[in-house]
Amino acid sequence: MISSNFSLLMSVYKNDNPGFLRMALNSVYNQSICPKEIILVQDGPIPLSLSKVINDFAFKNRNIISLIFPVNHGLGYALRKGSQYVSTEWLARMDADDINLPNRFELQINYLKKHPETVLLGGQICEFKNDYCKILSRRLVPVDSKQISEFIKWRNPFNHVTVMIKVKAIREAGNYQNIGGFEDYDLWNRMIVRGYAFHNLPDDLVLVRVGxxxxxxxxxxxxxxxxxxxxxxxxxxxxxxxxxxxxxxxxxxxxxxxxxxxxxxxxxxxxxx
Structure with a gap:
């Protein structure tokens, strides 16, 4: 396991599944390249079962930074506040029930080293319901900036849970806002008009649980x-x-x-x- 200079931002709330959260965090620490820090936002009160998972990982790994909100504010607020605690140049996203494929961060870091102009980098996802070995579908998004600029008119051109974003660009664009279900899409809109370079890898990066x-x-x-x-x-x-x-x-x-x-x-x- 190699640590690199990026952070992972994740939000957890009361209805998240403790077993799924454990799998999600395991998929982070089993990466070929791991984040320098994990900003884990507890968005409102959570049950003891979820707290135990977080505490177990925090005890074993000193790079977890927990932010605890006494009331639930929603994903946009949680990500906006969480991003303010990021100490690295880059921020990676995932949700509390996702599973990163083992080389996700390595693929992204390698691309960003070769293309330093890029400020937002995503990839493809595979969707599953109960068994992550049984893939139901894939959500494919366009790869280059030109395709992304056209696609964004009609659909979200990034799989949010796959992205790595330059933190400075997030802040310059006004950060995440509270548009429930569209927090990410809204941010991409505000970023794209600033002329930033975007890209999606053609690789599958994350297994996403659907229901x-x-x-x-x-x-x-x-x-x-x-x-x-x-x-x-x-x-x-x-x-x-x-x-x-x-x-x-x-x-x-x-x-x-x-x-x-x-x-x-x-x-x-x-x-x-």
Missing amino acids: DGMYERRGGIKYFQRYIKLKSNSKKLGIINRKEKIISDTIMMFNIIIPKKMRAFLYNRILRH
Whole structure:
């Protein structure tokens, strides 16, 4: 295990699964190159079972920095506050139920050394439900900056849990904001208009756990309202025009009114590989 000069930022809240969190942290420490520090944000009170997992790893590894919030604020707030404690040049992201593939950070560090102009680097993900050996689908995102600039008009061009970001660029773009479900997409919009160099590796970097809850979260009036806010911001930034916003809003309106099973079917057949 080799330590490198980047940090990992993760948020944990009360509904996270202790077993999944343990697997997630193991996948960090089993990397060929490991982060210098792990900023672990406890977003509100968490059960003892989750605290035990965190304490077990903190006892064995002195590079865990725990931030404890007395109340839950949401992912955007947690990541914004957590990023303020990062002492390194680069920040990597993952969620509390993800599994990093063993060479994830090595692949990213090697690319960034060869392409120092890059400020945001992601990759591909594989999705699974219960058994991570049984891959259900892959979410593939475009690789180069030109493709990313076009893709961002319609869909999120990065798999958030795979990204490594230059901390200075996050702060210059205004950091994460509270747009539930779109915290990352909103940040990419604000970064892309600053002319930063983006890239996605073609490699699979992270195994992502999915379930029925994912399709429930991507429906409903509140989700639609947050999406409208996201796209309104995109239009103000000049990323999309009026016609593109109307098309985006119409597609999302259809998405939220269809039944969950149909939404799951469309996601898996159209938006996944």
